[in-house]
Amino acid sequence: MILQSKRLITSKSSQVITPRKFFIYKSDGRRVKFNENKILSTCIRAGASRHTAKRILKKVKSEVYRDMTSNDIYKKVLQAISEERGLKALHQRYQLKDAIMRMGPAGFAFENYIASILEYYDYRVTGIRSKIHGKCATHEIDLIGSKDDREFLIECKYHSLRGAYVGLKESLYTHARFLDLQPKFSGEVVFCNTKISNHAKKYAKCVGQQIFSWRYPATNSLEKIIEKHNLYPITILNLSQNELGIFSECNLMIAKDLLRYDEAKIARMTGISKKRIKNLQKLVEGIFYPK
Structure with missing residues (x-):
């Protein structure tokens, strides 16, 4: 009992x-x-x-x-x-994992978000959901990123439920694509918003596949990449699903990017009212630049 x-x-x-x-x-x-x-x-x-x-x-x-x-x-x-x-700012930032999970139900917003993060780390994203012909099949690659004359195949694995894991199957699948597309890419990378299984970690390490997931790797996990430069997703602002879709289409996926433009320009870009944009900008200022 x-x-x-x-x-x-x-x-x-x-x-x-x-x-x-x-x-x-x-x-x-x-x-x-x-x-x-x-x-x-x-x-x-x-x-x-x-x-x-x-x-x-x-x-x-x-x-x-x-x-x-x-x-x-x-x-x-x-x-x-x-x-x-x-501690309003702390309250919002503490919800990072939930904020990422609110990017669903499909993973397109998560892919756009990872593309924005990569650009902050000086990667040039040359393709999003690109179809590329391999030796044996045609593949839709989530992201193609380049840096220092090297091009990377990047897969984004998104889950909207707590407790989900990215497992060996996803790692195997990514590596098979990478092999079929050789010699087009110098490396393969997996980004995921949940934890990853030990089998997948072991396999990825063996084949040279890089993985960035929740809590892994210990010194450079997804949440640490985000926290290092305050690259919190726009979903920490508690957007409606419709607003998320609009911001995703406009490639405005990082919350602090709302401060790069005035409310009138963002309103024109998104079709969202200037009043709503101004309120979101005030919230961003309160989270990242409290007085």
Whole structure:
């Protein structure tokens, strides 16, 4: 029988006792040890000071109980952040993973977003969803990126649900395309917004395939690439699905890019009202350039 009580309260002092080590359920169904350092490090990466991050963690820990889901803990972190004064920007940045998942249901917006990120890293994107003839078949390549006279085949694997993994099949599929298109490309790259399986990591390393996914590789994962230069997606602004489609078509996929033009020009580009654009620009300023 599973006890549903969130707290163990002593009869003498009514003091809340939180177990030192206990398990929670991940979105993919795995049961893992609760790791408070993940909350602390994610808050700091999103822009919180260490002191603020520790205060948020303390609030969350007082509400955590055994066999809770990781999604419930995530909501409690957001609630703790919202209760702090002046942390609206942190509240938005902490939702990076959800913001990327709101690019669905198809993966076209994610592909456009990755193209925008690559351009910030001085890659020239020469093709998006391009059809190229190989030795044995015609392939639609998500992105073609070039740098230093080298051209790369880039595949974007998007999932809109938490707990999904990119596995060996996707890595094999990308490498097969790369081989069929030789010698047109110098390298092959996979970008994905979820975690990647250990089998896929091992295979990619063996064949020389680069992978950038959630939490992998440790020093240059997708979220770290984004956080390093504040390349947060426009979906952190809580757009409607129609607005996302319009911004994607206009290649305005990075939130801070809304500040590159005045509201009148963006309104002409998108057909979205100047008032709405101005409000979105104010939100971007508040997130990245708070006064």
